[in-house]
Amino acid sequence: MKKLAFSIAKSRTKFLLLLFAVELVILSLITPYFLSLSNLLQVTQFGATLTLLSLGESLIMLGGRDGIDISIGSAMSLSGVIFGIAVSKGIGLLAAILITLAAGVLLGAINGALVAMAKVPALIATLGTQYIYSSLALYLTGGVPISGFPEAFSFLSLESTFGIPNQILFVVIPITVLVLILVYKMRFGRRVYLMGTNPEAAKFTGIREVRVRMGIFILAGVLAAISAVINNSWLMTARADAGTGMEMQAITVAVLGGIGVAGGVGHLGGVLMGVFIITMMNSGLQIANVNSVWQLAVLGLILIFAIILNLLMNKFVIKMKKAST
Amino acid sequence: MLKKYIPKPGRREYVTFILLVLEIIIFGMVTPNFLTVDNLIRVVQNNAEIAIVSIGMTIVMLLGGIDLSVGAVMGVIAIVIGYMLKAGINIFIIVATAIGIGVALGLVNGLLVAKFNIPDMIVTLATMNIWKAVIFGLLGGKWLTGLNPGYAVVTRAKILGMPVLLLLIIAVYALFYYFLMYRRFGRYIYATGCNIQSANLSGINVNRVKMLSYCISGGIVAFAAMLYIARMGSVEMTIGSDLPIACIAAVTLGGTGAKGNGKRGSVIGTLAGVLFIAFLKNGIVILGIPSLLENCFIGLLIVMSVLFDAVTANRKFGKKREVSV
Numbered sequence: 001m002k003k004l005a006f007s008i009a010k011s012r013t014k015f016l017l018l019l020f021a022v023e024l025v026i027l028s029l030i031t032p033y034f035l036s037l038s039n040l041l042q043v044t045q046f047g048a049t050l051t052l053l054s055l056g057e058s059l060i061m062l063g064g065r066d067g068i069d070i071s072i073g074s075a076m077s078l079s080g081v082i083f084g085i086a087v088s089k090g091i092g093l094l095a096a097i098l099i100t101l102a103a104g105v106l107l108g109a110i111n112g113a114l115v116a117m118a119k120v121p122a123l124i125a126t127l128g129t130q131y132i133y134s135s136l137a138l139y140l141t142g143g144v145p146i147s148g149f150p151e152a153f154s155f156l157s158l159e160s161t162f163g164i165p166n167q168i169l170f171v172v173i174p175i176t177v178l179v180l181i182l183v184y185k186m187r188f189g190r191r192v193y194l195m196g197t198n199p200e201a202a203k204f205t206g207i208r209e210v211r212v213r214m215g216i217f218i219l220a221g222v223l224a225a226i227s228a229v230i231n232n233s234w235l236m237t238a239r240a241d242a243g244t245g246m247e248m249q250a251i252t253v254a255v256l257g258g259i260g261v262a263g264g265v266g267h268l269g270g271v272l273m274g275v276f277i278i279t280m281m282n283s284g285l286q287i288a289n290v291n292s293v294w295q296l297a298v299l300g301l302i303l304i305f306a307i308i309l310n311l312l313m314n315k316f317v318i319k320m321k322k323a324s325t
Numbered sequence: 326m327l328k329k330y331i332p333k334p335g336r337r338e339y340v341t342f343i344l345l346v347l348e349i350i351i352f353g354m355v356t357p358n359f360l361t362v363d364n365l366i367r368v369v370q371n372n373a374e375i376a377i378v379s380i381g382m383t384i385v386m387l388l389g390g391i392d393l394s395v396g397a398v399m400g401v402i403a404i405v406i407g408y409m410l411k412a413g414i415n416i417f418i419i420v421a422t423a424i425g426i427g428v429a430l431g432l433v434n435g436l437l438v439a440k441f442n443i444p445d446m447i448v449t450l451a452t453m454n455i456w457k458a459v460i461f462g463l464l465g466g467k468w469l470t471g472l473n474p475g476y477a478v479v480t481r482a483k484i485l486g487m488p489v490l491l492l493l494i495i496a497v498y499a500l501f502y503y504f505l506m507y508r509r510f511g512r513y514i515y516a517t518g519c520n521i522q523s524a525n526l527s528g529i530n531v532n533r534v535k536m537l538s539y540c541i542s543g544g545i546v547a548f549a550a551m552l553y554i555a556r557m558g559s560v561e562m563t564i565g566s567d568l569p570i571a572c573i574a575a576v577t578l579g580g581t582g583a584k585g586n587g588k589r590g591s592v593i594g595t596l597a598g599v600l601f602i603a604f605l606k607n608g609i610v611i612l613g614i615p616s617l618l619e620n621c622f623i624g625l626l627i628v629m630s631v632l633f634d635a636v637t638a639n640r641k642f643g644k645k646r647e648v649s650v
Binding site: 068114118119120121123124125127128129130131132133134135136138139142143248251252255261291293294296297299300301303304307308311 | 391437441442443444446447448450451452453454455457458459461570573574577615617618619620621623624625626627628631632634635636
C-alpha cells in the first residue's frame with residue numbers, strides 16, 4: 001500500500017489519472033448520462049483550444065527565467081479576428097489560415113523579442129502585449145463579431161468522424177503528437193528543459209538561449225493561432241473576446257499538470273491530463289447548470305490546492321527516499 | 326556612528342515626471358479644454374481608485390511580487406459597504422469593517438505567498454477568480470444602486486480652485502512616501518525587494534514583511550472601494566476588473582520593476598505614472614482617437630517603459646547581470 005502511494009506521489013501523471021477517475025465517478029453519479037462513450041468523446045471538443053494553448057504556455061513556463069505568457073489569450077483573439085477579416089475580404093480559406101499562422105508567428109515573435117532579447121520580465125512584457133493585442137482585436141472588429149464564414153468551414157469543428165470531433169482527430173491529436181516529439185525526442189526539448197533547470201549550465205553547454213527562447217514563444221504564438229482557427233470554425237464567428245481569460249485557464253492547467261513555475265520541472269503528459277480534468281469538470285458543471293463565474297472560482301481553488309499538493313508530495317517523496325536508503 | 330540608509334528616488338522617477346510635464350504641455354497646446362479645473366477634476370475623479378490602489382501595488386511590486394486580486398477585493402469590499410449603507414449602519418463601523426475585510430483578504434494572499442511559498446502571480450490570479458465568484462454570489466446578477474454616503478461630497482468639492490480629491494490623493498502619497506523612505510518597515514521592504522537572502526541574513530523577518538505588505542495593499546484597497554462608492558453611487562458585476570492591470574501599468578511606468586527590483590522605484594514615481602496614464606486617456610478622448618485603441622496605447626507604454634528599464638539595467642551591469650540570473 002505504501003509502495004503504491006509512493007509511486008502515485010512520485011508521478012504526477014498517475015496522480016492525475018486517479019483524480020480523473022474520481023471526477024468521472026462523481027460526475028456520473030450526478031448525471032447518469034455523462035458516462036457514455038459518445039458523450040465523453042463529444043466533450044473533448046470543449047478542450048480543443050485549451051489543449052493547444054496550455055501546451056504553449058507549459059513550454060514557456062518550462063523554459064525558465066520566470067517564463068509566463070499572459071498574452072496568449074489575446075493573441076488567440078487577435079489572430080482569430082485577422083482570420084475573420086481575411087475570409088470576409090474574399091481570401092480563400094487555406095490562404096486565410098496561412099495568414100493567421102503568420103500572424104501567430106509575428107505575435108509570438110514580439111513576445112519573444114521582448115523577453116529573450118531585451119530580457120524584460122516575461123510577466124510585464126506579456127501584460128503589455130496582452131493590452132495591445134486585445135485592444136487591436138477590439139479595434140479591428142469595432143466590437144462586432146465577424147460572421148458569414150463559408151459552409152465548408154464548419155467541417156473543421158462542427159462535424160465528427162468515427163464519433164470523434166474533427167478538430168480533435170485532425171488538428172489537436174496530430175499537433176500534440178508533433179509537439180511531444182519535438183520536446184521529448186529532439187534536441188529542442190532537451191535544451192528547453194536544461195534552460196529551465198539551470199540557465200548557467202545551459203549557457204556553458206553552448207545553447208543559444210535567445211534563439212531557443214524565441215522558438216518557444218513563436219511556437220506558443222502559432223499554437224494560439226491554430227486554436228483561433230479551430231475556435232472560429234466551432235463558433236462560426238470571429239469574436240474579439242474569443243480568448244479572454246484563456247490564459248488563466250492555460251496557466252491553471254499547466255500548474256495542475258505539474259509544471260513548476262520556476263521552470264524545468266514537469267511533463268507535458270501531466271498537462272494533457274490536466275486538460276482532460278478541467279474540460280470534464282467544466283462540462284460537468286455546465287450540465288449541472290452552474291454559472292461560469294463559479295467555474296472560474298473552482299479553477300482558482302484547484303490552482304492553489306494543486307500547488308500546495310505539489311509541495312506536500314515533494315516532501316513525501318523526499319521522506320520516502322530517505323526511508324528506503 | 327553608522328549612517329542611516331535612506332532610499333532615495335532615482336533618475337528614473339524624474340524621467341517619468343519630465344514625460345508627464347511634456348505631455349501636459351503638448352495636450353494643453355493642442356486642445357484648449359485640457360488645462361481647465363473642470364477637466365482636472367474629471368481626470369482625478371476617473372482615476373482616484375487607480376491612484377490609491379497603485380500605492381499598495383508599488384509596495385507589493387517593490388518586493389518582487391504582484392497583486393492581481395486588487396480589483397476583485399475592491400469589488401467585495403464595495404458590495405459590503407453598499408449593503409451596510411443601505412442598512413443605515415454608523416459610518417465609522419462601515420469604515421472599520423471595510424478596512425478589516427481588506428486586510429483580511431490581503432492576509433490570505435500574504436499567507437499563501439509567504440508561508441506556502443507559492444509564486445505571487447499564481448496566488449493572486451487564483452484569489453482574484455475566487456473573489457469574483459464571491460462578488461457574483463453577493464450581487465446575484467443584480468446592481469446595487471442608490472448609494473449616497475455622507476462623505477461623497479469630498480469627490481466633488483474644491484478648495485482654492487483645487488479639487489479636494491487631488492489634494493487628498495497627494496496627501497496619501499506623501500504619507501506613504503514618508504512611511505517607505507523614513508520608517509524602519511519601509512526600509513525593510515526595500516531591503517527585502519533588493520536581495521531577499523541578504524535581508525534574511527541581516528535579521529529581517531522576510532515572510533512577515535511580505536505578509537504585512539499584502540495586508541497594507543488590502544487595507545488601501547478598502548479606501549479605494551469607499552471612493553468608488555462615493556463616485557459611482559452603485560456597484561455592478563464587473564467592478565474592478567480593469568483595476569489590477571491599470572495599476573501595474575502605472576507602477577511600471579513609474580519605474581518600479583517587477584521581480585525584486587527593490588533598489589528602484591518609489592511611490593513618487595508611481596504618482597507620476599498614474600497621472601501620466603490618466604492624462605493620456607483624457608487626451609485620447611479629447612483628440613478624438615477611437616477609445617477602443619486606448620488600451621493599445623497603454624500597452625505600448627508599458628512595453629516601452631520596461632524596455633527602457635531593461636536596456637538601462639543591461640548597460641549598467643553589463644554581463645554580470647546575465648550570469649547572476
